Amino acid sequence: MSTLFYLIIYDLPDNKGANKRRTRLHKMLTGYGKWTQYSVFECFLNAVQFTQLQIKIEKLIKPDEDSIRVYVLDAGSVKRTITYGSELPRQEQTIII
Numbered sequence: 001m002s003t004l005f006y007l008i009i010y011d012l013p014d015n016k017g018a019n020k021r022r023t024r025l026h027k028m029l030t031g032y033g034k035w036t037q038y039s040v041f042e043c044f045l046n047a048v049q050f051t052q053l054q055i056k057i058e059k060l061i062k063p064d065e066d067s068i069r070v071y072v073l074d075a076g077s078v079k080r081t082i083t084y085g086s087e088l089p090r091q092e093q094t095i096i097i
Helices: 016-030 046-062 077-078
Strands: 003-011 034-037 040-046 067-073
Touching: 003 016, 003 077, 016 034, 016 040, 016 046, 040 046
Parallel strands: none
Antiparallel strands: 003 040, 003 067, 034 040
């Protein structure tokens, strides 16, 4: 089963309820990929893992308040990634929590 590279970026409002959701979202995403910058995760996932992640995100967020963007990139995109001050994205073993 092949994997794709997913860039996940989120923005939640600054209130008590959203702060709790943000913490839960961050912890959940940590099990799927690497936290690279504030509110940004890089994930290498197969189709099953990505479907599981989508379901968890949909259950967790409030679409009328929260913003989540998932960019699906192929291996070529990863090779063409330019970084300054950090390492290039690389696939590590994914641990689902």
